[in-house]
Amino acid sequence: MSEGKDEVNRDQEIMAQMDAIKKEVAESAPLMSDVMDTSTLLAEYGDPLFTTKIKSMLDAFPKMRKTRGDGNCFYRAYAYGIAEHFAAHKDKLPGFLETLKQTFDMALAAGYPEFTAEDFYETVQEQFARLKDEPMEALHATFNDDGLSNYIVAYFRLVTAAHMKTHVDDFLPFLEGGETVAAFCARAxxxxxxxxxxLQIIALTQALGVAVNIAYLDRSAGETAAQHVIPDGQEPLVFLLYRPGHYDILYPPPAVAHT
Amino acid sequence: MSSSITPARKRLMKDFKRLQEDPPQGIMGAPVENDIMTWHAVIFGPEGTPFEDGAFKLTLTFTEDYPNKAPVVKFVSRVYHPNVYKDGSICLDILQNKWSPTYNITGILTSIQSLLDEPNPNSPANAEAAQLYRENRREYERKVRDCVEESWSSDEEEEEDEDEDGQDGDDDDDGADGDAPDADKPDAAEQ
Structure with a gap:
């Protein structure tokens, strides 16, 4: 330990730097914001292409809710959207809770250890079950609590990977460079x-049986934001806005604006 | 808030219970007294490898972000190995960009144990060890045997070395997300 430090642990330095950046982002935005006008996006873009596309969305999606940009935004926004849907359709909640239970069995079948997976599963099951007799506001607090919110994200990641690992034939053809499904999951x-x-979105939406509509606000050609439903052909229960590298929630006109 | 038991602490207690009930071969670990966020561990060198008979001590430092974020794991004992830095920190993907919250302490320690005899010479933390490993295995093994011998002898001195990392200059990593001083107390009673 006394020979001096000619070799420094760069990984540790890089990780510390990334942590610092994440902390800065965390301090500037809540995990899930309150509902706001989608038109507020106009102020973020000077580019005429984006301005045109945003304006084209305003009738279909007058309201939106922002998600913190921390690399978990799709998982968190999608989970939040699901919670809002079942808060508004409580009769369908038991079916979803049952699906959740099946995803846990699937995670075990995919080889995830029960000992660690059950913590995430139990948190998700417990939090979503609260919607039986509590309003969405209660879950809004859950989604903004670091510990609980991140456990929900961790579980949704687990379900995504477990679905891919138990449906290898569906996903393997889409992987590049001979990567295996297991290696893809470990990396991505x-x-x-x-x-x-x-690919992850396909896997997760299939596993949970909740389709998502995504509006793409990107540089692709056209004057309107392209929209896709995943899985294809199902009725979407959650609406998200994609901007390169980021997802937020969108609300169609009779907005489910709880907060 | 800080008096309730956080997910990180709950999970660490579970990890501890698990490790006690079902200890993997050649691995020991436990939190230090009154601080579940700091662990001491010992990894015994796998049999039939140059690390055999070594008893290497480590520290694991957790934050409230565990298990969503990996702990900082460092060897306290000197370990001569291509993927171990001079300050004892370890270059292992599951502790860096491939960390997953489904990993636990047992998994971390067994992965490090396997790393001992299966170094990855492509991401060297100790360039000399990596080169000897590739080009002069006999000399590499001799140097490994030296640190194996050291691992039994210098217990007391090493205990004191542990706090050194505080003065490395870049305190923004451990300093900022370390525990608040008052966060240490409540969990001791919960056990």
């Missing part, structure tokens, strides 16, 4: 804070 699903991409 399991680690906390790694962005969610198309």
């Amino acid at each position: 699903v399991d680690p906390f804070g790694v962005d969610c991409e198309h």
Whole structure:
């Protein structure tokens, strides 16, 4: 230990730097914001292409809710959207809780240890079950509590990976460079804070049986924001806005604006 | 808020219980007295490897972000290994960019144990050890045997070395997300 430090642990330095950046983001934005006008986005863009696309969305989605940009935004926004849906359709909640239970069995079947997976599962089951007799406001607080909110994200990541690992044939053809599903999950699903991409969205929405409509506010051609429902052909229960690297929640006109 | 038991502490107690009930071979670990966020561990070198008979001590430092964030794990004993830095910190993907909250302390320690005999020479933390490992295995093993011998002898001195990392200059990492001083107390009673 006394030979001097010619070799420094760069990983540790990089991680410390990333932590500092994340902390800055955390201090500037809540995990889940209150509802706001979608038109507030106009102030963020000077670019005419984006301005045109935003204006084209305002009738369909007059309201939105922002998610903190921490690499977990898809998982968190989607989970929040699901909670809002079942808060407004309490009769359908028991079915969803049952689906959650099945996803836990699937996680065990995929080889995740019960000992660690059950903490995340129990948190999600417990929090969503509160919607039986509590309003969405209660869950809004949950989603803004670091500990609980991050456990929900961790569980949704687990479900995503477990679904891919138990449906290898569906996903393997889409992986590049001969990567295995297990390696993909270890790199792009399991680690906390790694962005969610198309394949993960397909896996998660299939596993939970809740379709999502995504409006794409990006540089692609066209005067309107393209929209896609995943999984294809199902009725979307959650509406999200995609901007490169980020997801927020959108609300169609009779907005489910709880806060 | 700070008096209620946080998810990180709850999980660490569970990890501890698990490790006591079902200890993997060649691994010991426990939180230090009155602080569940700091652990001491010992990894015994796997049999049939140059690390055999070594008893290497480590510290694990957790934050309230555990298990969503990996702990900082460092060898306290000197370990001559391609993926171990001079300050004892370890270059292992599951402690860095491949950390997943489904990992636990047992998993961390067993991964480090396997790393001992399965170094990854492509991400060297100790360039000399990496080079000897590739080019002069006999000399590499001799140096490993030296640190194995040291691992039994220098217990007391090393205990004191532990706090050194505080003065490394870049305190923004441990300093900022370390525990608030008052956060240490409540959990001791909860056990």
